Amino acid sequence: VGVILRSEVYTGDLVQGQTKTVDHRQVKADAEEWTVVRDTHEAIISREQFAAVQEILNQTASRAKTREVKAYTPNLLKGKVFCAHCGGSLHRQRNIRKKSDDVYFYHCLSRSRISKDACPGVTIREDALLDMLADMLRDALDTALGQYTLSLAELPRQAADRAELREKITSRRQEVQRLRGIVRSLYENLVQGVLTKDEYFDYKEKYESRIADLAVEMEQLEDGLRTMDAQTEQHRALEQDAAQIKTDRALTGALIERLIDRIEVSHDKQITVRYRFQSEFETYAEVLEQCRNM
Ligand SMILES: [Zn+2]
Known part of the structure; x- marks a missing residue:
């Protein structure tokens, strides 16, 4: 589910270049290096909804981090x-x-x-x-x-x-x-x-x-x-x-x-x-x- 929620594909955009080859190994590329082609197919969720979900996911992740440090x-x-x-x-x-x-x-x-x-x-x-x-x-x-x-x-x-x-x-x-x-x-x-x-x-x-x-x-x-x-x-x-x-x-x-x-x-x-x-x-x-x- 985590992968689906983070995937921009469902907004109708095509995202390429999320991985790259370094020293003959596949590694994750930084988001700035990705190639995004807008509106290549029908969107399942809107870009606004997608952005809102990313915001929630980031907040949850940072809350989880602060919980961990409770002594x-x-x-x-x-x-x-x-x-x-x-x-x-x-x-x-x-x-x-x-x-x-x-x-x-x-x-x-x-x-x-x-x-x-x-x-x-x-x-x-x-x-x-x-x-x-x-x-x-x-x-x-x-x-x-x-x-x-x-x-x-x-x-x-x-x-x-x-x-x-x-x-x-x-x-x-x-x-x-x-x-x-x-x-x-x-x-x-x-x-x-x-x-x-x-x-x-x-x-x-x-x-x-x-x-x-x-x-x-x-x-x-x-x-x-x-x-x-x-x-x-x-x-x-x-x-x-x-x-x-x-x-x-x-x-x-x-x-x-x-x-x-x-x-x-x-x-x-x-x-x-x-x-x-x-x-x-x-x-x-x-x-x-x-x-x-x-
Ligand atoms: Zn015992």
Whole structure:
């Protein structure tokens, strides 16, 4: 159809010389080089109509060009969206819309790239996915903040926990000093002939291994103190994130990066999310439990 619409022949004119031979090859000639003989046969459309059609065609072509350069929107979920069935990462695809904003989709490519049986297939619109994520994040943050609350009522308990950990560290440090003193006196006993060489090495090994154990425990307790600081800090940051999501549902790339580890989408558009803060809180809880039992 494009060729017919651009062809001057239908105005009743004969056009020749549209191609020419250059270096033994047929190439298109510029319009100025064409030979046009007017009114050689009956016209199907008038010259005015023909000119109008050319104008429309040129406008459409230039509009198509400006559409092409419309920039991609930022990829907020980059590297985080996966297929719940085959585990493949979902491909982000843009569908260009003429009269509205472009629409972005996430697709699983396994059916086309591997085989029809590789996956039942997953497709979801990005805006729908982001909308669901905003709701899910809001609920998950509420739950996490409620569960691990560091509210004012919890502060005395936290202070007591801290004091207990510091006390445990101090008592171990003192024990290490006491044992080092014993090891030194063992050597004096060896020199004075109170201990045999075998006895000396037996005792020395026993005390030194106890010192090494205490050093490991002290390191774990220090770790517990650092974890408590990190938990307080994390809690504060999550409270801010939760407030931001509640006032402005739009998720930013930074917010998603901080809170979400992995998103899985199924054939029937069920979403499963692995949150970063969940595993962090679980680790904190483990470390602190360990310290309390020491
Ligand atoms: Zn898949």
